[in-house]
Amino acid sequence: MNIEQIVDKTYYWVDEKARAGSLSLARKLSRRNFLSRLGMILAGAAAFPLLPVARSFAQNSITEVGDPQSCEYWRYCAMSGTLCSCCGGSYTSCPPGSEPSPITWVGTCRNPVDGRDYLMSYNDCCGKAVCSRCGCHNTEGDKPVYFNSNSNTVLWCFGTENTSYHCTVSLVLGAADE
Amino acid sequence: MRFITSILLSSLILIPAASAQLIPEEISVETLPTPGENWFISKTGNGGYIFDANTGEMQGLLSLSRNTPAVTSWAPREEFYATESYLSRGVYGDRTDIVAIYDFENLSPVAEIEIPNHMARLAVRNHLGLTGNGRHLAILNMNPGHSVSIVDVVDRVFVYEISTPGCAVIMPTADNDFMQVCGDGTLQLIQLDISGFETNRVRSPQFFNVIEDAVFDRTARSDDGWFLITHGGTIYEISTDDDEINISDAWDIVSEEDEGWRPGGGEFISAHRDTGLIYVAMHEGEVDTHHVAGTEVWVLNSNTGRRIQRIKMENPANSLMVTQEANPKLIVGTEEGGTEIYDALSFKHERSIATPGAALFEDF
Numbered sequence: 001m002n003i004e005q006i007v008d009k010t011y012y013w014v015d016e017k018a019r020a021g022s023l024s025l026a027r028k029l030s031r032r033n034f035l036s037r038l039g040m041i042l043a044g045a046a047a048f049p050l051l052p053v054a055r056s057f058a059q060n061s062i063t064e065v066g067d068p069q070s071c072e073y074w075r076y077c078a079m080s081g082t083l084c085s086c087c088g089g090s091y092t093s094c095p096p097g098s099e100p101s102p103i104t105w106v107g108t109c110r111n112p113v114d115g116r117d118y119l120m121s122y123n124d125c126c127g128k129a130v131c132s133r134c135g136c137h138n139t140e141g142d143k144p145v146y147f148n149s150n151s152n153t154v155l156w157c158f159g160t161e162n163t164s165y166h167c168t169v170s171l172v173l174g175a176a177d178e
Numbered sequence: 179m180r181f182i183t184s185i186l187l188s189s190l191i192l193i194p195a196a197s198a199q200l201i202p203e204e205i206s207v208e209t210l211p212t213p214g215e216n217w218f219i220s221k222t223g224n225g226g227y228i229f230d231a232n233t234g235e236m237q238g239l240l241s242l243s244r245n246t247p248a249v250t251s252w253a254p255r256e257e258f259y260a261t262e263s264y265l266s267r268g269v270y271g272d273r274t275d276i277v278a279i280y281d282f283e284n285l286s287p288v289a290e291i292e293i294p295n296h297m298a299r300l301a302v303r304n305h306l307g308l309t310g311n312g313r314h315l316a317i318l319n320m321n322p323g324h325s326v327s328i329v330d331v332v333d334r335v336f337v338y339e340i341s342t343p344g345c346a347v348i349m350p351t352a353d354n355d356f357m358q359v360c361g362d363g364t365l366q367l368i369q370l371d372i373s374g375f376e377t378n379r380v381r382s383p384q385f386f387n388v389i390e391d392a393v394f395d396r397t398a399r400s401d402d403g404w405f406l407i408t409h410g411g412t413i414y415e416i417s418t419d420d421d422e423i424n425i426s427d428a429w430d431i432v433s434e435e436d437e438g439w440r441p442g443g444g445e446f447i448s449a450h451r452d453t454g455l456i457y458v459a460m461h462e463g464e465v466d467t468h469h470v471a472g473t474e475v476w477v478l479n480s481n482t483g484r485r486i487q488r489i490k491m492e493n494p495a496n497s498l499m500v501t502q503e504a505n506p507k508l509i510v511g512t513e514e515g516g517t518e519i520y521d522a523l524s525f526k527h528e529r530s531i532a533t534p535g536a537a538l539f540e541d542f
Contacts, residue, residue, distance in 0.1 A: 103322055129269045139466050144395035145300070146346035147361040147388050148322060153469075155299050158322045162270040 062172060063113045071136035075120060078107025079136050080152035081168035084125055086134035091170050094125035098166045101126055103158040105151060107141050108176050117176035123169050124155065127162035209283045210238050213253075216501045218509055219540040220517060220533050221249060221301065226260070226540070227533050228285075231507040231519050234529045238285045242278075245299040247318070248306040249540055252331075256282035259331055261297050261306055261317050277315055277329045277336075289334050296321040296339070298346075301537035303445050304397055307348035307356055314374045316348045316356050326356075328374045337374035342366065347395050349404045351418045357404065359395065363387055365416060367423050382423040385414070394441070394468070398449040398456065405449055405456055405480070407431075409468045411441055413456070415480065429483040431458065431476065442468045445497040445538040450506050450522060454480040457508055457522070459495040471496040471513040477525065489525050493518075499539035511536040 066073045068085040075091055076083070088095035101124045110117050143150040157163040216231040219240070226240035226249050240249060243262035251258045258280040266272040275297045279289040296319035298305050305318040313332050319325040319339065324346050328337040345360040351367070358366040363384040371377045386393050391410045398405045403417030403424070415426040432439050439460050441447065446459035456479075459472025471494030477487040493512035501507050506522035515535030519528045 127270050137469060139469050142466060142468070143361075143388055144346070144359070144392055145298070145302070145320075146324070146344065146359050146395055147392070148320065148324070148346075153300060154320060154322070156322070158320075162265065163273055164265060164269040 062111060062118070064111065065113055069134055071134070071138065074109055074111050075170040075172070076136055077109035077138050077140040078105070078120065078142060078150075078152055079122060079138050079168060079170060080142070081122075081124065081136065081165070082131045083134040083136055084131070084167040084169045087131035087167045089125065089167065089169065094169060095128070095131070095167065097128060098125040099127040099160045099162065100124075100169070101157050101160050104156055105149060105154065106173070107150070107152075109140070119173040119176050121171045121173050122152065122156070123171060124157050125166045125169065126157035126160040127164060128166040130165055131167040208238070210285060213282070213542045215503045215505070216507045217542050218499065218501060218507075219249060219542075220509075220511070220531075220536040221246070221538050221540060222534045222536050223301075224534050226258075227536075229517075229531060229533075231501060231509060234519065234531050240280055240285050245297075247298065247301055248303045248538065250306055250308050250315075251282075251540075251542060252308060252312045253542065254312065255332075257288070257331070258282070258285075259306070259308060259315050261293070263295070263297055263299050277317070277331070279331065279334070291329050291331075291334055291336055293317060293327045293329060293336050294319065294339055296325060296327070301444075302395065303538050303540065304347045304349060304395070307350040309350050309354045309356065309370065311353045314354065314370060316350070318346055318348055320346075326358075326368070328370065330374050340368060340376050342368070347397060349397060349399075349416075351403060352420075355418060357416065357418065357423070359393055359397075359406070361388055365423050365425070367418055367421065369421065378421055380421050380423060382425060385425050394447070396445055396447055398447045399451065400449055400480070401451040401454065405447065407441055407447055407458065409440065409442075409465075411439070413478075413480070431478055431485065438462050440467060440470075441472075443471045443494075443496045443498075444469075444511075445499070446472060446495070448499045448508075449480070450500045451502060452504070453523075455486075455500070455522070456480050457498055457500050459491075459498055461494070470494075475508070475510065487525050489520065491518075497536060497538050499541060501541055509539045511539065 068091045085091050094100050104121045104123045107120045108117050109120050142152050145151050155165045220227040225242045228237040242260050245263040246260050249260040260278050262278050263275045273295045275293050275295045277291045281288045298318045298320040307316045315329045315331050317327040324342045326340045345358040345366045347359045349357040355369045363386045365382040367380040369378040391408045393406045406414045411432040412428045417424045441458050443459040449456045458476050460474050460476050461470045461472050475489040478485050493514045495510045496513045497511040499509045500522045508520040508522040510518040517531040517533050
């Protein structure tokens with residue numbers, strides 16, 4: 001049996017199990033039963049405290065001053081790379097056609113307006129040539145490559161379809177004192 | 179009349195010479211002579227420029243991928259080894275990571291070995307290390323967890339990928355082993371068998387704290403092992419004795435009167451193994467300025483723990499390397515992209531070399 005036959009058989013087995021499982025559930029549960037359970041889940045989710053990431057975006061009220069195209073901007077305290085805000089994106093969005101990396105390095109920056117420290121996520125935007133505008137290399141809290149979650153020299157285009165580096169954004173994940 | 183006669187005679191002599199057929203010149207191709215004293219490779223984004231530091235003359239170019247971390251060589255086989263990473267359409271498409279082997283004579287690729295597409299694509303000298311027996315090339319991976327790919331460069335085969343969570347830097351030691359620095363403040367020793375498979379793994383006790391004063395991921399080979407330096411300027415010498423890791427007593431390079439000076443830059447530390455002299459790019463700055471280029475290069479005697487010279491830089495030094503000859507040269511890559519050559523023992527500036535900005539230098 002060659003590899004293709006093994007793969008075909010595996011797919012067939014998975015399909016068969018899924019089909020049998022669906023039929024079994026359909027026999028046991030009515031549509032009303034399914035809808036009532038779905039409703040319970042949605043109501044429960046609303047009552048449940050949101051995760052920190054979601055809560056930080058819900059806050060949506062950080063007052064900021066400064067030029068996001070300047071390396072001195074408060075969000076860039078641990079930034080290393082090219083600023084997406086100079087390349088057709090912003091400090092929270094990738095330029096057209098590039099792909100945000102889901103894996104990042106983090107830092108903590110102080111917003112001079114409210115004096116609070118915020119947990120920052122620096123996401124690379126990938127899949128295009130390096131933008132090479134507004135280069136910025138700040139090293140507050142930066143650690144060596146062997147401590148890579150806090151290392152800003154790493155190219156963080158992991159988990160993307162294309163791994164070339166284009167530019168970097170800086171997202172607020174939450175207040176560090178929360 | 180005499181003047182006119184002279185002109186006529188001169189014309190008779192010159193006319194046949196001028197009308198003789200000029201032999202067309204033919205193009206030829208040089209080969210690289212045996213590398214001489216104080217030759218070095220200047221690793222740039224465009225490849226490895228080979229120079230003679232004694233004359234400042236370029237000898238040839240190794241074409242390397244833009245993502246090549248470093249290049250190394252093994253003189254007995256007259257080969258260079260580089261890790262390279264390519265995308266099929268330049269900035270997108272299928273990724274292929276390889277170890278490329280180049281010969282000394284023509285600087286041409288003579289073999290390539292595909293490796294897992296996990297190579298850490300950063301220009302760092304110690305993301306690549308050839309074991310002491312010249313057989314196995316260890317390549318640092320980040321995916322984003324750390325691992326190391328082992329390639330047998332004699333049989334030209336990828337051996338396997340070793341998982342090394344939390345540890346990076348490749349520091350070859352003994353015949354077939356390498357050490358790493360780990361985020362928990364320890365060292366890791368990995369010993370390979372003759373085929374390149376891991377046979378033993380040893381961890382040292384914790385000796386530094388990555389939050390309070392991290393050891394740099396840039397290290398320098400010593401006579402017996404490696405020098406490590408922290409962001410604050412504390413030096414350790416590390417070595418191995420079979421499966422034991424030895425860590426020397428720490429010594430500080432910044433005295434009280436020099437408070438505020440810190441090591442930093444790119445590849446900012448190098449050592450001359452025979453004399454034990456360590457060269458470190460230094461700057462004045464706050465905590466977390468460890469990537470700032472050095473306004474001075476400090477020369478330290480590792481045998482006495484004393485500084486013996488401060489070399490002031492006209493342009494800040496981002497990377498440096500000292501050659502290993504008896505009359506060594508200090509090669510300095512400046513922040514502005516220049517390459518400066520110093521006598522490494524008299525500390526006199528000898529020449530500037532025009533090159534594309536070098537990320538790091540490699541010795542032969």
